[in-house]
Amino acid sequence: MPDVLDASPYDALLLLSFGGPEGPDDVVPFLENVTRGRGIPKERLKEVGQHYFLFGGVSPINDQNRALLDALRKDFAEHGLDLPVYWGNRNWAPYLTDTLREMVRDGRRRILVLATSAYASYSGCRQYRENLADALAALEAEGLELPEIDKLRHYFNHPGFVEPMVDGVVRSLAELPEEVREGAQIAFCTHSIPNSAADTSGPVEEHGDGGAYVRQHLDVARLIADAVRERTGVDHPWQLVYQSRSGAPHIPWLEPDICDHLEERHAAGVPAVVMAPIGFVSDHMEVLYDLDTEATAKAGELGLPVRRSATVGADPRFAAAVRDLVLERAGDERGQEVTPCALGTLGASHNLCPVGCCPARAPRPAAAGADSPYA
Numbered sequence: 001m002p003d004v005l006d007a008s009p010y011d012a013l014l015l016l017s018f019g020g021p022e023g024p025d026d027v028v029p030f031l032e033n034v035t036r037g038r039g040i041p042k043e044r045l046k047e048v049g050q051h052y053f054l055f056g057g058v059s060p061i062n063d064q065n066r067a068l069l070d071a072l073r074k075d076f077a078e079h080g081l082d083l084p085v086y087w088g089n090r091n092w093a094p095y096l097t098d099t100l101r102e103m104v105r106d107g108r109r110r111i112l113v114l115a116t117s118a119y120a121s122y123s124g125c126r127q128y129r130e131n132l133a134d135a136l137a138a139l140e141a142e143g144l145e146l147p148e149i150d151k152l153r154h155y156f157n158h159p160g161f162v163e164p165m166v167d168g169v170v171r172s173l174a175e176l177p178e179e180v181r182e183g184a185q186i187a188f189c190t191h192s193i194p195n196s197a198a199d200t201s202g203p204v205e206e207h208g209d210g211g212a213y214v215r216q217h218l219d220v221a222r223l224i225a226d227a228v229r230e231r232t233g234v235d236h237p238w239q240l241v242y243q244s245r246s247g248a249p250h251i252p253w254l255e256p257d258i259c260d261h262l263e264e265r266h267a268a269g270v271p272a273v274v275m276a277p278i279g280f281v282s283d284h285m286e287v288l289y290d291l292d293t294e295a296t297a298k299a300g301e302l303g304l305p306v307r308r309s310a311t312v313g314a315d316p317r318f319a320a321a322v323r324d325l326v327l328e329r330a331g332d333e334r335g336q337e338v339t340p341c342a343l344g345t346l347g348a349s350h351n352l353c354p355v356g357c358c359p360a361r362a363p364r365p366a367a368a369g370a371d372s373p374y375a
């Protein structure tokens, strides 16, 4: 028997994710959930609906979260961490409010949240905290006793998140035709967000303009590129590029877009590109459509060999990283000295989002942060 690990004061982990459609009839209601009150142009929505229909109306994201749940439960059991793991989504079943109600009925009082976004930003952090506040408000209205909720820190620079992606890039390079391999460049890809959202994505006094979102991605990109150089003995030039832009065209979002980038690299004589989706935790629709379908077709037109490297998904090293993050946070919560595990130059991210961190356009209550009305 392994030693028993102590997650106290926490009595449950909640995997909190985006959710996705599981059949053609789900696509439109799913997109309505995603875009409620967000001002995304109708044309863009129709287009994005087509991305899902191309895959039978099924996003892979729910199955990937089921696989991650299995991996977490297996890892916890094997290491003597007695902590039940639940799963709830922002935009599709199992909905967060239903999961949280089930957790309260199961007697869970101190809940730790793992969001499937590794980086700072409104979309990846505060929006999930708003979802938690909404769910708590719903349970309060039902007369249930509310649990205490904390959210795990951003884990972009945890080795269990970075190392599987290093393997992925090394593998993708090896899959390129030999004659273009050595000259290949790496395009680290992440979700574009409005420039204004990037600028305010982390504590402004700490990160300034450009924000935590871009700085965190640059740190991960550099870590992976360095590790790849060590593994392959080749220095592959790299860039951070963006994908999945939406919103009105006159509002500036982070650039360059991956498709424009491929065109520009090709024109500059680069013989091949590996697209490494470091902004995402699993190979969901943004990866399957925007990179594997759209960007890969663009590369085909150009005659530019490309490969897309794997996300962490349910890699056992990622599950182990989550265990480590849970124990780190639990120890900290018990007042113990803990040394947070983080690679790169930025250090471990804050445990508690400070007041006003990654703000929304219109302020709304957000749980699990210094400005939570439920603290």
Ligand SMILES: CC1=C(CCC(=O)O)c2cc3nc(cc4[nH]c(cc5[nH]c(cc1n2)c(C)c5CCC(=O)O)c(CCC(=O)O)c4C)C(CCC(=O)O)=C3C
Binding pocket: 018, 019, 020, 021, 031, 034, 035, 038, 040, 044, 045, 048, 059, 060, 061, 116, 117, 118, 121, 123, 124, 191, 192, 193, 194, 244, 245, 246, 247, 279, 280, 284, 285, 286
């Ligand atoms: C930073 C970020 C992440 C990464 C962090 C995280 O993972 O949270 C992410 C993930 C995801 N985004 C996803 C899907 C969508 N995102 C949309 C819209 C938007 N995303 C934004 C940002 C992000 N998004 C933003 C600023 C918008 C504009 C509207 C708004 O301000 O909210 C739209 C609407 C249509 C469109 O415009 O594309 C859809 C359908 C899926 C599910 C994929 C699947 O089904 O497999 C996932 C994992």
Ligand SMILES: [Fe+2]
Binding pocket: 191
């Ligand atoms: Fe998105």
